[in-house]
């Protein structure tokens with residue numbers, strides 16, 4: 001269950017709102033350059049690290065996708081008193097914005113707080129209403145003149161929260177999907193002579209509609225595809241057995257389907273077989289709402305790819321307190337490495 005928590009912390013804490021991934025991209029390029037035969041960045045900002053296959057006369061390509069972006073915001077307006085209005089970049093549950101610190105990335109980084117109406121001045125009707133993202137504003141504690149020295153409309157905003165360890169779990173903002181970025185980097189470290197060319201792809205703009213993965217899959221044109229992303233672990237008080245999707249600490253999750261992809265039955269079978277052979281703990285995942293890069297990886301190549309996904313069970317998804325279990329993370333690394341090394345050993349024609 002030993003994972004490099006210091007590296008995971010560095011990867012989770014760095015900023016990277018959709019469309020503004022430069023900081024996390026620069027870190028990823030630094031980390032993967034010594035691990036790959038070739039590293040390129042495409043026009044959209046996806047990073048593609050290629051590790052060549054050892055015996056690959058047909059030039060078979062396996063694309064592995066992990067999105068680098070995190071849900072965030074963009075500044076839309078600075079009002080006369082220096083408060084910021086914003087639009088969301090990615091899917092937010094409005095209640096999760098309450099009482100949060102954020103970082104506004106302008107000419108310099110400024111810490112702000114998500115303000116909203118105090119309960120003391122709410123009418124009885126307002127108290128019973130669900131919050132909307134438009135009820136919130138960002139308070140930088142500065143006048144308009146001071147704010148405008150540093151911040152402009154169009155600047156990205158990310159959530160401010162550091163990674164801590166809790167029992168056998170890690171807890172941070174952006175476990176979705178930096179844990180997968182971490183898993184893909186750790187897999188590249190362990191990968192020893194894969195049979196086919198591995199395209200380790202760190203995608204952009206997943207949270208606003210799989211935009212990076214679509215472009216990357218189109219250019220890579222993979223034969224096989226594996227997406228890496230977090231999934232719901234609703235294994236908490238009040239959840240019924242059939243609602244859990246996955247459970248923390250019960251192993252890596254092999255995706256069967258999500259709302260945008262039915263995984264290839266052969267890839268699902270190959271992953272299950274590989275996990276069983278290597279004695280890696282796994283659980284099945286069916287997520288009926290929400291999509292992942294799996295969709296782009298599967299369908300944007302010229303003939304489509306035989307695609308599936310390895311998912312990391314995560315509690316409190318899309319909140320600043322996302323939680324994953326160290327054993328599930330370690331199992332996910334092991335399964336990914338085993339699949340990349342054994343992809344030529346399976347009868348894909350059956």
Ligand SMILES: [Zn+2]
Nearest residue numbers: 176177229230
């Ligand atoms: Zn994600």
